[in-house]
Amino acid sequence: MPHSDLEELAMLALGDVPPPSVAAHVLDCTECAAELADLRRVLDVGRSTAEPLELVEPPPEVWSGICAELGLSSKGADSPTPGEDSPTYGSPPSSVEDVGTVPDGRAGGDGDGRRRRRSALALAAAAALLGAAAGSGLTWWAVDRQEPSTVAGTSxxxxxxxxxxxxxxxxxxxxxxxxxxxxxxxxxxxxxxxxxxxxxxxxxxxxxxxxxxxxxxxxxxxxxxxxxxxxxxxxxxxxxxxxxxxxxxxxxxxxxxxxx
Ligand SMILES: [Zn+2]
CATH class of the missing domain: 2.60.40 (Immunoglobulin-like)
Known part of the structure; x- marks a missing residue:
């Protein structure tokens, strides 16, 4: 049986009910169980932090990475804006204008990218959206990931x-x-x-x-x-x-x- 993917494990970690086969697999598979434990640990730390975590705006390359992974356009936007310029599916470009404005990169081979198995990055984006909506510790991924500033001197x-x-x-x-x-x-x-x-x-x-x-x-x-x-x-x-x-x-x- 293939390993559970990150989204299914995230459902479990968040207390959602995943497909029964996933729950059964995690019981038997130490690798997936360990991954689930990691996810739970991250969530628990996020929830148990007494002081509000310092959230930072991710650098532009993070958004572009997430946008690329999700197949969204990040051009000219500080944050992903799904829907704003989503291409239309199932119908060919209906006018010359459309053809003219679709960049080459989008016209060909884009479908494969969109259908790609969602990865950790997509999960992070989903968690960020969830966190923003729920105001919860799920925004853990955006917590300051810069190198911690160390205290000078001798310990x-x-x-x-x-x-x-x-x-x-x-x-x-x-x-x-x-x-x-x-x-x-x-x-x-x-x-x-x-x-x-x-x-x-x-x-x-x-x-x-x-x-x-x-x-x-x-x-x-x-x-x-x-x-x-x-x-x-x-x-x-x-x-x-x-x-x-x-x-x-x-x-x-x-x-x-x-x-x-
Ligand atoms: Zn597994």
Whole structure:
């Protein structure tokens, strides 16, 4: 049986009912199950982010890529405008004027492109439209994907609470904002995710700062009104996707961060 495509997996991840064969396949196929888990993880992180994510306008080449993939014209538009100049199907050009205005590229071979299997890019576009409509975390794809601005300086090593974990952190200014730059190597395998916290010295008061990236690194904005004298400790926990906003109690590294 062929693997489920991304759209079918996305339906599952979003809680929609896919064709029964898809649900059955995912139960049996570890590859598709893993892909589904990834999609769910992205959605969960989007939904669980307490602070609104900073959305950026994608660079023009992203729109052109999406438009090309969907077979839409992106010429002269900042954003895709489906329908505005869609060609008519099923009827030959009815006037000389039409023929004259149809660019060569569109006149020939376009149908193949339009019928191409929709890909991740198309899914991203669909998710963006859904997200825009629902105002939800589905706009994850448009979240700032530029290289994170790192905090200059030297990090301080954190205490490993798992023998394999090697973490370090520093707090300082990056792009005019206070940020925590944290990196952890030797993370354990998890079906969940790694959350970064600021703690007071008693480890009783916590503020969630965000999550580690897949590479174990993150540069996280720290609001100016957080008193670092009161929260001088950084902690990274393994969290399960169980909907609980609480610290799991399972920490990987913990310690004081360097201040740059
Ligand atoms: Zn599969």
């Amino acid at each position: 301080r090593a954190l205490d490993p609470l798992l023998p394999s974990a090697l973490g370090s952190a520093r707090m300082g200014d990056a792009a005019g904002q206070r940020k925590l730059d944290i990196k952890v190597e030797g993370l354990p395998k998890t079906t969940g995710y790694f959350e970064v916290w600021l703690m007071d010295r008693s480890h009783k008061k916590l503020i969630s700062m965000g999550v580690l990236g897949a590479d174990g690194h993150a540069v996280l904005p720290v609001p100016d009104n957080v008193d670092l004298g009161e929260y001088p400790i950084v902690d990274v926990s393994v969290q399960e996707f169980n909907g609980s906003p609480e610290h799991s109690g399972n920490s990987v590294v913990r310690g004081a961060f360097a201040s740059t």
